[in-house]
Amino acid sequence: MSDWIAIAKFEDLPRLGARVVQFDTVRVAVFRTSSDEVFAVKDACPHRGGPLSQGIVHGKLVTCPLHNWRIDLTSGEAVQPDRGCVHTYQTRVEAGQVYLRLAASKSAAESCASHA
């Protein structure tokens, strides 16, 4: 479990908002939905690289602030008819602490394989 990293207290994640986690040059957007689920995706829209962390969160989707692509936070896939996929990361919440697994179980190539 060494690849799980504590990133923030759950209460420091704003509901219907996001925080940005920077690891070296990798920026990850960590979201909390209205139903208090936590999701993490790479902070770059598959369209033009817009910062998804700055978008509006609704349901389990985030709308990119640059050109309004909608990204499904559970899969990283763009909502049809847009086509694209962003890398997702595993998260878990334990004793009020949010953990992020940076070494993803699947590579970006795998998780977005359907769009290769």
Next chain:
Amino acid sequence: MQKMKLVMVGNGMAGMRTIEELLKIAPGLYDITVFGAELHPNYNRILLSPVLAGEQTTQDIVLNSMDWYAEHGIHLHLGKKVGRIDRKQRVVEAEDGTRAEYDRLLLATGSTPFMLPVPGADLPGVIAFRDIGDVEAMINASSQYKRAVVIGGGLLGLEAANGLKLRGMEVSVVHLGSWLMERQLDEPAARLLQKSLEDKGLKFLLQKQTAELVKGESGRVCAVNFKDGDSVPADLVVMAVGIRPNTALAESAGIHCERGIVVNDTLQTYDPRIYAVGECVSHRGVAYGLVAPLFEQAKVAANHLAEYGIGRYEGSVTSTKLKVTGIDLFSAGDFIGGEGTESLVFSDPSCGDYKKVVIKDNKLVGACLYGDTINGAWYFDLLREGTDIAQFRKTILFGQHHLGDSGHGPADHVAALPDKAEICGCNGVCKGDIVKAIVDKKLFTLDEVRAHTKASSSCGSCTGLVEAVLAQTVGGDYSAAPSKKPLCKCTEHSHDEIIAAIKEQKLKSMRAVFDALEWKTPDGCANCRPALNYYLLARWPGEYQDDKHSRFINERAHGNIQKDGSFSVVPRMWGGLTNPKELRAIADVAEKYQVPEVKVTGGQRIDLFGVKKEDLPAMWQDLSAAGFVSGHAYGKALRTVKTCVGSQWCRFGTQDSTGLGVKLEQLTWGSWMPHKFKLAVSGCPRNCAEATIKDFGVVCVDSGYELHVGGNGGIKVRVTDLLCKVETEAQVMAYCGAFTQLYREEAHYLERTAPWVERVGLNYIKGRIVDDAAGRAALFERFKYGQQFAQVDPWKERAEGADAAEFQTIRITA
């Protein structure tokens, strides 16, 4: 304090409109009691014709439901006819003995249909066309009997005849005059009308005078006999020969009546405690029977009942439309013409098209249109405003088409475009792409086309063109789309319905809106949440808690996001004025935070580009220390007030435009709007501040200030409309605040003033801002009230630590 008592007699459209207006401007002033002789709540009498025609139901035409009366604490007595007014005791008494005391009495007893005094007029099967009861009687008759005769070929008679025909009866219309609707149409137009009604199956008996109605064996009417000896069989006779103001009650109480209850310009009768409005009234010798003048009366009466005491009703110019599906006619003013007038006529009988305008001294005094009536509203405006038409007299009959293609115009020329023609400039979508997507993906709605092609999904200025391509490609199916546009896919409700619900149901949180209006998604989407956040904030200042997660990133981070994710920072420069100290502070900040680019904006301020989000709070702290506040260059909010130098320096300047600009900016800064909002003040008509392409522009002239509204320099340039001219700076401030507030309260989110002004019409805005002094003052007060909560500098708050997490990145080191 004991509330004053207001009693209204007559639960009809004019009276209830007065009550509604009164509740709007002075809620709680009166304890209100309403008597209605009918058993129904207030309904839209004008729409009885569509009900008769089967196009609407009685439910559809109810204006104020029983619940509405209850919610507003109005005591409603239905089915109770008031028989007596005791002016000494100030009491009215209904025929069943119900009594109500009053401090103010409003008579809105309406009119009664005039029944021809011929033998047989009281037979069963002979009715008028006035209320829901009459419509029900006609609908019943149409299911049992075959032959109907309508006496009277005026507006009401023809609507009744059309409805009965649609209900399956054989209908003859009897008319005394030599052509139909002679009070509204000239002879050529009336002939065209008669022909199209004959094509629908109606029969006409013109220049016939009714002698008697004949009783059949069953006791019911069976025929109509005429003075010339002719006769026509009838199982149902509808009399629609005119109306008489209902003055009996007023007369019995000794209130002066002539043709109607005589009122002055404040709608007061000879008894100062008693007001009267509607069809029962005689004002300057005229009794009106159309709804628009009655509503104008209602507004004035409400104003006086509210004790504002400023409005005056000075009579109305009326226009007419016939509510018979498939027939368009319009008339207004003196459409016959006479001595000293000229008539311009266009006539194409085989296409069923006729246009006539009557001109006197280069002004329009009347119009009569049949067939293509699209320009009716425009002619009516020209007529009421007394516009000099010399400039466009040659083309006046062909309408206002030179005004461009933002509305219905583009269909024809879209068909002619090649596939390579670019429709959506923002997303580079060509006509061919759209047509292909529509055909391949079987798209039927604008939303679908937007989702699949991106056309019209950014700035929206090509929406009309995209709709035209859609209409042309899928044909008739497209027109079947609902005319009401929901705010977004999360709801069925339109912007207007949502705005009204927030106000009327006192919804004060996003959750309350979702629940009350049955939102289809758990927490909305990126389209509706910002809209709702704005509507709630604008309606409940100081009460609604702003939800930053329902704001677009620019408004959440108080800067403009750029394509690389960095932000731009624009400090406010009041009226575009600055000084060496401020400039030095900006220079210092730019160097300290290594701002890659500094640019002067079009709104007379300085933009610092490429700032990292994390640096924003510290930068704001430095700017704040130098006296700057946020310029809101990122928001759907008051942006800038652009000024020229004005009389202080300029040899042409007529007023202190810079000083006025600073005052206006101090008044309006910080306010959130449906969309961005820009002001400008020019010191003379040379207009160096470009005030005539701003949302609210002031052009100073020697004698005062011209106020211009609804301009836009953006995607589609629109020059402002002149709202009015005022004399003092204080008036400029008051009109500016009122106009801004009207826009804030009534425009749709993301609708700029330019399309809003075009949608609601300049006359509406003039009515609210210029003509209605009390309304203007109330709007301005509401604006100032909201500003108490809005004028807090968001930069300073964040520099002092508010919302810190928004700007912090969590850094993980290996």
